[in-house]
Amino acid sequence: MTAPEKNTLATALGALESLDVAELREVAATAERLAQERGDSERRSFIEETRKKAAALGISINDVLGDVASSASGRRRNAKPEKKTRASAAVKYRGPNGENWSGRGRPPRWVQAVEAEGRSRNDYAV
Secondary structure (H helix, E strand, O other): OOHHHHHHHHHHHHHHOOOOHHHHHHHHHHHHHHHHHHHHHHHHHHHHHHHHHHHHHOOOHHHHHOHHHHHHHOOOOOOOOOOOOOOOOOOOEEOOOOOEEOOOOOOOHHHHHHHHOOOOHHHHEO
């Protein structure tokens, strides 16, 4: 930012100090709208400039971006990533009536009952 731009920004920020809440909200809404418009305009000009340069070199956007362009076009913007599902834990213990337990988490009732009888859960290891 150049010195004149800093001076202009400082003047604008100083002017904000004298505004009331309603005026500040109006200024904020206008600034947000302008930022969105300018951002959209800059994106469009960047894309157009990139396409022109690619065309001048005789290549397509897909050549430039490779697989990224084809895979990104099918996704929604700000889409949540897909949840990865895990395989269930392997069975480590099999109870007297065929119940399964992976050995993770709180022991099931059949394990508690077996241990209350004085037997070891290792007697039921798979």
